[in-house]
Amino acid sequence: MNAFRMQCKMExxxxxxxxxxxxxxxxxxxxxxxxxxxxxxxxxxDPATWKAHYLMSMTAFxxxxxxxxxxxxxxxxxxxxxxxxxxxLTPLPDPIYFSAQMVGQSIIHILSITxxxxxxxxxxxxxxxxxxxxxxxxxxxxxxxxxxxxxxLIGLMKKVETAAGVSNVLYMVLAVCGGMWMPLEIMPKTMxxxxxxxxxxxxxxxxxxxxxxxxxxxxxxxxxxxxLVVLMILSKYIRRKQEAV
Amino acid sequence: MMSEVLRxxxxxxxxxxxxxxxxxxxxxxKGEVTAILGPNGAGKTTTISMILGLLKPTTGDITLxxxxxxxxxxxxxxxxxxxxxxxxxxxxxxxxxxxIRSYYLEPLPLTDLIxxxxxxxxxxxxxxxxxxxxxxxRLNFALALAGNPxxxxxxxxxxxMDITSRHHFWQTINTFANQGKTIIFxxxxxxxANDNAQRILLFKDGSIVADSTxxxxxxxxxxxxxxxxxxxDTSLEILYQHPEIEKIFRKNNRVYIYSDHTDRILELLFQxxxxxxxxxxxxxxxxxxxxxxxxxxxxxx
Ligand SMILES: Nc1ncnc2c1ncn2[C@@H]1O[C@H](COP(=O)(O)OP(=O)(O)OP(=O)(O)O)[C@@H](O)[C@H]1O
Ligand SMILES: [Mg+2]
Numbered sequence: 001m002n003a004f005r006m007q008c009k010m011e012x013x014x015x016x017x018x019x020x021x022x023x024x025x026x027x028x029x030x031x032x033x034x035x036x037x038x039x040x041x042x043x044x045x046d047p048a049t050w051k052a053h054y055l056m057s058m059t060a061f062x063x064x065x066x067x068x069x070x071x072x073x074x075x076x077x078x079x080x081x082x083x084x085x086x087x088x089l090t091p092l093p094d095p096i097y098f099s100a101q102m103v104g105q106s107i108i109h110i111l112s113i114t115x116x117x118x119x120x121x122x123x124x125x126x127x128x129x130x131x132x133x134x135x136x137x138x139x140x141x142x143x144x145x146x147x148x149x150x151x152x153l154i155g156l157m158k159k160v161e162t163a164a165g166v167s168n169v170l171y172m173v174l175a176v177c178g179g180m181w182m183p184l185e186i187m188p189k190t191m192x193x194x195x196x197x198x199x200x201x202x203x204x205x206x207x208x209x210x211x212x213x214x215x216x217x218x219x220x221x222x223x224x225x226x227x228l229v230v231l232m233i234l235s236k237y238i239r240r241k242q243e244a245v
Numbered sequence: 246m247m248s249e250v251l252r253x254x255x256x257x258x259x260x261x262x263x264x265x266x267x268x269x270x271x272x273x274x275k276g277e278v279t280a281i282l283g284p285n286g287a288g289k290t291t292t293i294s295m296i297l298g299l300l301k302p303t304t305g306d307i308t309l310x311x312x313x314x315x316x317x318x319x320x321x322x323x324x325x326x327x328x329x330x331x332x333x334x335x336x337x338x339x340x341x342x343x344x345i346r347s348y349y350l351e352p353l354p355l356t357d358l359i360x361x362x363x364x365x366x367x368x369x370x371x372x373x374x375x376x377x378x379x380x381x382x383r384l385n386f387a388l389a390l391a392g393n394p395x396x397x398x399x400x401x402x403x404x405x406m407d408i409t410s411r412h413h414f415w416q417t418i419n420t421f422a423n424q425g426k427t428i429i430f431x432x433x434x435x436x437x438a439n440d441n442a443q444r445i446l447l448f449k450d451g452s453i454v455a456d457s458t459x460x461x462x463x464x465x466x467x468x469x470x471x472x473x474x475x476x477x478d479t480s481l482e483i484l485y486q487h488p489e490i491e492k493i494f495r496k497n498n499r500v501y502i503y504s505d506h507t508d509r510i511l512e513l514l515f516q517x518x519x520x521x522x523x524x525x526x527x528x529x530x531x532x533x534x535x536x537x538x539x540x541x542x543x544x545x546x
Binding site for chain 1: 277317333334335336343344349388504
């Protein structure tokens, strides 16, 4: 048990010291949020709705980023630098190692969500009911699962450089086309129809619904779940193929 | 049986087109210090990886503490230092040592680890990715000792160490050996095997070609010789008649006598009073033995 606690603690320390994480998952979303709600004028939308909406977009953007990039790149790093082999040779049971990473990652997400929510509340004095704060945070935490499985897929890559490149591009494409930077409604029709099939759109959409007093739709849940299942099967398949060689 | 730590029975490992380890069997008792020698590609790393459970033997059995290599209670008792230095980015040396120590039931105290490996206070606060090559090796050594293992397996542990670190390393290993720990290491430095191991397993092309003490290997292979100085005018004829002498010749004023019974030759020298002085006994060296057994030149060892 001591090993599990220690492992969680060290995993969290490592993520917080990672400059990628601090930049992409904390500073960027808060900066963007500031710019697009304070500096740039978006007067064709209802200001109060927009401020809450965009806070959810940016928090989703952050959580998605640390799921895909931080997890994926770190997995490749650990493997190429021999750390995974090292761990395999210690008496630490695999399930403990794996669950400590998951717990560590979730704590990091809770932390990011809290910090960005706080920043939003301070910057724009957003008033949501405690239940809305809680539910949207919970949605963002659970909805990150398909993105964590994208992260583990990226983690199967051979080189850190490819993993970093691919995850960066994927991250940006998912964010833009999923309406996290700009609402899909103001984008061209083709973009909209693509966006409606992306996990990032449904991830954001669930949270947008909650802050407008609604609930995530079934479609949001089903599509995210479908992505999760497909990605998990895919990564299992690839891992088996890699082991066979 | 009780004191047997490791046993390999007819272990073979073949990769696609290549048999890396071929029908290898040996067993190691508690407290033994064993060196694995052999030219590049002889199968040392492959054998060690199988013992550690990183590779599965194609055929044959490996038992450690009467169990399979992968079992957790085995992992509690063995430790290694791989050829590739592994560090975990994002943590400093102190944190990483604390983390690894938490995996073990009876870890070595941190102060002992620092003392044994020569890590400094400054090193402890340094992030692992910022360590120099030698400091990384020291950390790696500390990580190997962290769990206070009963069996330590090292694949070329001293590659890249400077003389001080190397000295320090072997001193520590000998301390552990004296405490009754079992140690297995591979090396290309024959002197290290000679000085630190009680037993040598010599690999060639995936098989063991010699398994005995360094002394036995040396005596089995190379001829022993007695050499001495004497007045160039002295006749050596009196020595020629003795059957123990295999060969005798002069080189730069020094007389060399080859024989398996060097004690007997010494006796002869004193009896015959031919004025032999500055007598030396050459008992053959490991490098010579090594190159004879493996058919390799010294340069490629
Ligand atoms: N993963 C692998 N796939 C195919 N062949 C391999 C693999 N690993 C090792 N071999 C081959 O098996 C043989 C033994 O390799 P091994 O690494 O055990 O040698 P070694 O004794 O450790 O050599 P060195 O002194 O160079 O470290 C070599 O011929 C090598 O090419
Ligand atoms: Mg090797």
